[in-house]
Amino acid sequence: MIELPDDxxxxxxxxxxxxxxxxxxxxxWNDLRKxxxxxxxxxxxxxxxxxxxxxLLALLIPIGMVLYSWKGEDGGKGEGKExxxxxxxxENGGMGVREEGVGEDRGLEAADSESxxxxxxxxxxxxxxxxxxxxxxxxxxxxxxxxxxxPAVDNANEPLxxxxxxxxxxxKDIGNKLKTSEGDPGKSSSKSELNAAVANNxxxxxxxxxSKAGGVYLEPNRSKVEGGDGALSFxxxxxxxxxxxxxxxxxxxxxxxxxxxxIADEPVRTLISASALNGKGLKWNTLALxxxxxxxxxxxxxxxxxxxxxISADDRPLWAxxxxxxxxxxxxxxxxxxxxxxxxxxxxxxAVLPRLFIQSGAVWSRKDYYAPADAYQIPAKPHYYPxxxxxxxxxxxxxxxxxxxxxxxxxxxxxxxxxxxxxxSYHMNSEKYKYYFVDENDPKIMNRGWNGTTGxxxxxxxxxxAGYEYRISRKLSLLAEPSIRIPLKRVGYGKVxxxxxxxxxxxxxxxxxx
Amino acid sequence: xxxxxxxxxxxxxxxxxQKNRRSQELLYKQFYGYAxxxxxxxxxxREEAKEILNDGFLKVFTKLESFDANxxxxxxLSRIMINTALDHYRQEVRRDxxxxxEVAEQVSVDETVISKLSHEELVGLIQRLTPAxxxxxxxxxxxxxxxxxxxxxxxxxxxxxxxxxxxxxEKLREMLSKINIDxxxxxxx
Numbered sequence: 001m002i003e004l005p006d007d008x009x010x011x012x013x014x015x016x017x018x019x020x021x022x023x024x025x026x027x028x029w030n031d032l033r034k035x036x037x038x039x040x041x042x043x044x045x046x047x048x049x050x051x052x053x054x055x056l057l058a059l060l061i062p063i064g065m066v067l068y069s070w071k072g073e074d075g076g077k078g079e080g081k082e083x084x085x086x087x088x089x090x091e092n093g094g095m096g097v098r099e100e101g102v103g104e105d106r107g108l109e110a111a112d113s114e115s116x117x118x119x120x121x122x123x124x125x126x127x128x129x130x131x132x133x134x135x136x137x138x139x140x141x142x143x144x145x146x147x148x149x150x151p152a153v154d155n156a157n158e159p160l161x162x163x164x165x166x167x168x169x170x171x172k173d174i175g176n177k178l179k180t181s182e183g184d185p186g187k188s189s190s191k192s193e194l195n196a197a198v199a200n201n202x203x204x205x206x207x208x209x210x211s212k213a214g215g216v217y218l219e220p221n222r223s224k225v226e227g228g229d230g231a232l233s234f235x236x237x238x239x240x241x242x243x244x245x246x247x248x249x250x251x252x253x254x255x256x257x258x259x260x261x262x263i264a265d266e267p268v269r270t271l272i273s274a275s276a277l278n279g280k281g282l283k284w285n286t287l288a289l290x291x292x293x294x295x296x297x298x299x300x301x302x303x304x305x306x307x308x309x310x311i312s313a314d315d316r317p318l319w320a321x322x323x324x325x326x327x328x329x330x331x332x333x334x335x336x337x338x339x340x341x342x343x344x345x346x347x348x349x350x351a352v353l354p355r356l357f358i359q360s361g362a363v364w365s366r367k368d369y370y371a372p373a374d375a376y377q378i379p380a381k382p383h384y385y386p387x388x389x390x391x392x393x394x395x396x397x398x399x400x401x402x403x404x405x406x407x408x409x410x411x412x413x414x415x416x417x418x419x420x421x422x423x424x425s426y427h428m429n430s431e432k433y434k435y436y437f438v439d440e441n442d443p444k445i446m447n448r449g450w451n452g453t454t455g456x457x458x459x460x461x462x463x464x465x466a467g468y469e470y471r472i473s474r475k476l477s478l479l480a481e482p483s484i485r486i487p488l489k490r491v492g493y494g495k496v497x498x499x500x501x502x503x504x505x506x507x508x509x510x511x512x513x514x
Numbered sequence: 515x516x517x518x519x520x521x522x523x524x525x526x527x528x529x530x531x532q533k534n535r536r537s538q539e540l541l542y543k544q545f546y547g548y549a550x551x552x553x554x555x556x557x558x559x560r561e562e563a564k565e566i567l568n569d570g571f572l573k574v575f576t577k578l579e580s581f582d583a584n585x586x587x588x589x590x591l592s593r594i595m596i597n598t599a600l601d602h603y604r605q606e607v608r609r610d611x612x613x614x615x616e617v618a619e620q621v622s623v624d625e626t627v628i629s630k631l632s633h634e635e636l637v638g639l640i641q642r643l644t645p646a647x648x649x650x651x652x653x654x655x656x657x658x659x660x661x662x663x664x665x666x667x668x669x670x671x672x673x674x675x676x677x678x679x680x681x682x683x684e685k686l687r688e689m690l691s692k693i694n695i696d697x698x699x700x701x702x703x
Contacts, residue, residue, distance in 0.1 A: 010683075021548075024547065039576060440559075
C-alpha cells in the first residue's frame with residue numbers, strides 16, 4: 001500500500017485529470033451529428049416532418065365530419081325546399097308561389113311564404129286560389145275548426161263576404177300579412193323548384209299518419225291530374241261553423257308538400273276526403289276572393305323512392321386508403337416491455353370480395369425493447385468471446401411492408417367488425433443496441449453496443465388483428481384495431497424474436513372513382 | 515467581449531446558435547478533449563464517457579441561448595458535462611445496474627493491463643472505482659465541490675460523502691500500490 005498523503009494523492013489525480021487530453025474521435029462527432037439531425041425535428045420543418053401524420057389526422061377527421069353533416073343537411077333541405085314547390089296557375093291560381101305571380105293584392109291567394117309555401121315546414125294547400133298558408137291558419141287562430149271528413153265543402157257557394165269574414169277572423173288583414181311576408185323572397189318556392197323536386201324524386205310524401213289536429217291536411221296524390229279524387233282543403237272557423245270557406249277544387253289542387261314541421265299547436269287542419277267531396281263541384285265564379293279565379297293544377301308527383309340513407313352498409317368501394325398511428329410495444333418473450341415506440345402506417349386496401357380485402361402498404365415504426373442475454377445472439381467474431389451479458393437494450397427503426405387479408409365479420413350501416421391476418425417483411429432501417437454485462441468492468445469487453453443496419457427480413461412476422469370501424473361519412477371512417485406481430489424468424493443484428501403489439505388508430509378513406 | 519471567450523470562440527458560438535453544423539463540429543472538436551476528460555473520470559468506460567459527452571454537447575447546442583457570454587464557456591461546458599454525468603448516474607441508480615459497495619470493494623487492478631502509468635491510466639484508476647466513490651472523488655477532489663454540494667447532488671448525507679471520499683482515496687492507494695513504483699514516480703514528476 002502506498003502511503004501517500006491525501007493532498008498528494010489528490011494532487012496526483014487532479015493533475016492527471018486536468019492534463020488528460022483524449023484524442024479526438026471523428027466517429028463520436030458523427031454520432032452526435034445524427035442526434036442533432038434528429039433534434040432538428042423541433043424546428044418548424046422538422047416539426048412538420050414529425051407531426052404531419054397527426055396533422056393529417058386532425059385535418060381529415062373534421063373534414064369528414066363537415067362533409068358528412070353538409071351532405072345530411074343538403075339532402076334534407078333539398079327535399080323540403082324542392083318538394084314544397086307549388087305551381088300557381090296564373091293570375092287566378094296564385095297559390096303562394098310568388099314567382100307565379102302572386103300579387104300583394106291577392107289576399108289569400110298569396111299564401112304566406114313565411115311559413116307556407118316557401119318553407120320546408122308546412123303543408124299549404126290552397127285550392128281554387130285560396131292559397132291559405134299556415135300563417136293564415138294561424139291568423140285564424142284556435143277559432144278555426146274543421147269538421148274532419150265531413151262534407152265541409154257545402155258552403156262553397158256561400159257569399160264571398162262570409163268567406164272574407166273567415167279570412168278576417170285572424171284579426172289581421174291577410175293581405176297585409178302577405179305584403180309583409182314578401183320581404184323574404186328566398187323562401188318562396190317556384191315552379192322550377194317543384195319541377196326540380198319532381199325530377200329529384202323528392203323523398204317525402206305527405207304522411208297519412210300526420211296529425212290532423214291542426215292546419216290543413218291533404219292526402220297525397222289525390223289530385224285529379226293524377227286520377228285522384230281532387231281532395232282539397234279549406235279553412236273553417238269554429239265560431240262560425242256555418243261559414244266554412246269551401247274552396248273545392250274542381251280541376252286540381254295545390255299541394256305544397258313539405259316533410260318537416262307541422263306546427264304542433266297549429267290550430268286547425270282539415271282533411272277532406274274524396275267521399276266528402278263527392279258530387280260537390282267547384283263553382284269558381286262564386287269565389288270572389290281577389291285574385292282567385294282558377295284552381296291550381298298540381299304537378300304529378302313522381303313516386304317517391306324509399307328513403308335512402310346517406311350511409312349504407314352496402315357501400316363497398318373497391319379501394320380504400322388507410323392512415324394510422326399506433327403505439328409500438330415491442331418485446332422479446334412478451335415480458336420486459338419497455339417504453340412504447342411509435343408506428344405510423346399508410347395502407348391501401350382492395351376488395352377482392354364484398355367482405356374480403358387485400359391490404360398492403362408501409363409501416364414505419366420505432367421499436368424500443370429489452371432482450372435478455374440468451375435471446376440476443378452476438379454474431380461471432382474470430383478470437384473474441386464476449387463476456388457474459390445480462391441483456392441488451394435495443395432501439396430499432398423498422399420499415400415494415402405488410403401483406404394482409406381483412407375480412408368484415410359484422411357489417412352494419414355505420415360500423416363494422418373485422419379481423420385481419422397476414423405477413424410482414426421487415427427492413428431494419430437502423431439498429432442500436434446497448435449491451436449490459438454481468439461484470440461491466442471485465443477487461444474482455446470490446447464492444448458495449450452495436451449500431452448499424454442489417455437490411456431486409458422477408459415475411460419475418462405474422463400479423464393478426466381485429467378491429468372496429470365506424471363510418472363518419474360515406475368516404476371516411478375511423479378504426480381502432482389491436483394487433484400483434486408474431487415473429488416467424490429472427491431479425492436484427494442480434495437475431496431476436498421480436499414480438500410487437502399495438503393498437504392502430506386509423507382513418508380510412510374510400511375514394512370514389514367516377 | 516470577455517478575454518476568456520475569444521473572438522473565434524464567439525464566432526463559433528454564433529454559428530452554433532444558428533444551428534450551423536460546421537460551427538457545431540468545430541466547437542465539438544475544439545472542446546472534445548477537455549469535455550471528454552471530465553466525462554472519463556465520471557464513468558467507468560470510454561463508451562459510457564462518449565455517451566455522456568454527446569448528451570452534454572447536445573445540451574450545449576440546444577441550450578446555447580441560455581449561455582451567458584460574459585462568463586467563461588469552459589466553466590459552463592464543464593458544469594454541463596458534470597451535470598450530465600450525474601444525471602446518467604441517477605438513471606443508472608434507478609435501473610440498479612451498479613454493483614453495491616461491498617462487491618465493488620473487490621475491485622482490483624489487472625497489472626498486466628497497466629504496464630505504464632500515464633494520465634490515462636491514472637484516470638483509468640478513477641474509473642475503476644465504484645460509481646459512488648468515483649463520483650464523490652471526482653466532484654470533491656478534481657472539480658472542487660464541497661461535501662454539502664455533493665450530498666445534495668447525489669442525495670446522500672454529508673457524512674456519507676466524506677466517508678466515500680475517504681474510502682475512494684484508500685482504494686486508489688491500494689490500486690497504486692499494485693503498480694510499479696517507477697511508473698508512479700514517472701507520472702508524479
